[in-house]
Amino acid sequence: MINTKLGLILLSISTLTASYQLHADDSDHEQHTAHVHGEAQLLIAQDGSTLELEFHSPAMNIVGFEHQAKSKKQIDALEAAIDTLNQPGLLFTLPSAAQCTPVSIEVESPETEHSEHAHEHEHEHEHEHETEDHSDFTAHYRFQCKELSRLDRIEIELFKRFPGTERIEVQSISKKGQQKIDLTPGNNSLEL
Numbered sequence: 001m002i003n004t005k006l007g008l009i010l011l012s013i014s015t016l017t018a019s020y021q022l023h024a025d026d027s028d029h030e031q032h033t034a035h036v037h038g039e040a041q042l043l044i045a046q047d048g049s050t051l052e053l054e055f056h057s058p059a060m061n062i063v064g065f066e067h068q069a070k071s072k073k074q075i076d077a078l079e080a081a082i083d084t085l086n087q088p089g090l091l092f093t094l095p096s097a098a099q100c101t102p103v104s105i106e107v108e109s110p111e112t113e114h115s116e117h118a119h120e121h122e123h124e125h126e127h128e129h130e131t132e133d134h135s136d137f138t139a140h141y142r143f144q145c146k147e148l149s150r151l152d153r154i155e156i157e158l159f160k161r162f163p164g165t166e167r168i169e170v171q172s173i174s175k176k177g178q179q180k181i182d183l184t185p186g187n188n189s190l191e192l
C-alpha cells in the first residue's frame with residue numbers, strides 16, 4: 001500500500017469527518033469490503049511547490065471486473081488501465097500557468113498488489129483471498145509546480161477515462177483550507 005505524507009495529512013481530516021474510510025497501511029481488508037462500485041476517492045494536497053494527488057477506486061470502475069484477470073481480454077483491460085493511470089496528463093487538467101510537472105507516479109493495480117506483497121504480507125494475502133470479489137486500484141501522483149499560486153482549479157478527467165466512475169469524493173487541502181466535495185461527470189472541476 002502506498003504510504004505518503006499526503007496520506008498522513010489526510011488521515012487526520014478523515015478522522016475528523018469520519019464520513020468515509022481512508023485506509024491506513026494495514027486496513028487493506030477493510031478498504032476492500034467498504035468500497036461502493038461507481039464511487040471513488042481522490043485526495044489532493046498542496047504543500048510548498050508540491051501538489052500531491054492520491055486516487056482510490058474500485059477495480060470495477062476502471063476495468064469492469066474485480067476478480068483476478070484470467071482471459072486475454074481481461075489482462076489487456078488491466079494493462080490498458082495501468083497504462084492510462086501512469087499518464088497523469090490524461091487524468092487531470094491543471095492550469096498551464098501553474099507550470100506543474102509530474103515527478104512521481106505510483107500505480108497499484110489489483111494484480112501487482114497480489115504479486116508484490118505475496119511474500120511480505122502472507123497474512124494480509126489470506127484476507128485478500130477471502131474478499132476476492134472486491135479489488136481496488138490506487139494511484140499516487142506528485143507534481144512540482146513552479147507557480148503553485150496559479151493553481152486555482154483542477155479538471156478531473158478520470159470520468160472520461162473510466163466511464164464506470166459515477167462519483168468521486170474529493171478531499172483537498174490548499175492554501176484556502178480544507179474542502180470536501182463530490183464530483184460527477186457533469187461537474188468535474190475542483191476550485192482550489
Ligand SMILES: [Zn+2]
Pocket residue numbers: 035037058059060066133134135
Ligand atoms: Zn467491489
